[in-house]
Amino acid sequence: MKDTFKHKGLRQQLVDVIKNKGITDTNVLKAIGKVPRHLFMDSGFLDHAYQDKAFPIASDQTISQPYTVAYQTELLQIKKGYKILEIGTGSGYQAAILCELGAKVYSIERQLELFKKTSKFLPKLGYRVKKFIFGDGYKGLPEEAPFDGIVVTAGAPFVPKPLLSQLKIGGRLVIPVGDNVQVMTLYIRNDVKEFEKHELGEFRFVPLLENKN
Ligand code: SAH
Numbered sequence: 001m002k003d004t005f006k007h008k009g010l011r012q013q014l015v016d017v018i019k020n021k022g023i024t025d026t027n028v029l030k031a032i033g034k035v036p037r038h039l040f041m042d043s044g045f046l047d048h049a050y051q052d053k054a055f056p057i058a059s060d061q062t063i064s065q066p067y068t069v070a071y072q073t074e075l076l077q078i079k080k081g082y083k084i085l086e087i088g089t090g091s092g093y094q095a096a097i098l099c100e101l102g103a104k105v106y107s108i109e110r111q112l113e114l115f116k117k118t119s120k121f122l123p124k125l126g127y128r129v130k131k132f133i134f135g136d137g138y139k140g141l142p143e144e145a146p147f148d149g150i151v152v153t154a155g156a157p158f159v160p161k162p163l164l165s166q167l168k169i170g171g172r173l174v175i176p177v178g179d180n181v182q183v184m185t186l187y188i189r190n191d192v193k194e195f196e197k198h199e200l201g202e203f204r205f206v207p208l209l210e211n212k213n
Helices: 005-020 026-034 043-048 066-076 093-100 112-124 161-165
Strands: 083-087 104-109 131-134 147-152 167-177 182-191 194-203
Touching (some): 005 026, 066 093, 083 093, 093 112, 104 112, 161 167
Parallel strands (some): 147 167
Antiparallel strands (some): 167 182
C-alpha cells in the first residue's frame, strides 16, 4: 500500500476538521497531517480512513477517532525526547503520532494478535517505538519508569495506582475513566504525593480489560 497525493489531500482536510473542533497545538496538527492513517486500517475501510471516526481493527478493537487521539496527545504536552508510556497499542496509530512528536514511546497491548501485527508493522513505516510490550497495562511498566507522560487508550473503570506512581514529578497521566461513557481525566504529578486532577470532556472507548493476561 502506498501514500499518495490523494491521501495527503484528504489528510489535510482531516487536520482542518480537527482544528475546527478545537485542537490548537500545531505540532499535534502537523503529526495528524503526516501519519498515513489509511495504512493502519484493513483495506475495506480505506475510503473512511480520513473521516474523523473510530473504526474496527483486528480482535474486536478499534482505531481511535483522530480527534480523540489529537485531544489526548495535546494534553500530554510532549517535548522532544519525552518518555511516554501508551496503554493499548491497538493499530499503532496513536504510537505513530507520539513518535512524530519526538517522544520515546513504550507501548503495552494485551491482545497477542494486535501486539504481533503492530510491532512488525510500525517499524516498516519508519516509526521506531522503543519497546512494545505484550502484557497488562494496569501494571504500567515499572522497569522503565518514571515517565514524562502516560496515555491510556481504552476506557478504565478506575485509575490504576501503578500508573500514577510511575509518573515523574511534573509528569501527566491522560486516562478516560468510566464504564459506558468515559470522562477524559488528566492527572499532573506536582509532588511525590500531590496530584492535580482535571476532569474534561466525555468520550467512548473500548474497555481496558482486567486480569486477562
Ligand atoms: N491506541 C490505539 C487504540 C486501540 S483501542 C490505536 O491508536 O489504534 C484500545 C486497545 O487497548 C485495544 O487494542 C485493547 O486490546 C487494548 N487493551 C485493553 N485492555 C488492555 C490492558 N489491560 N492492557 C493493555 N492493553 C489493553
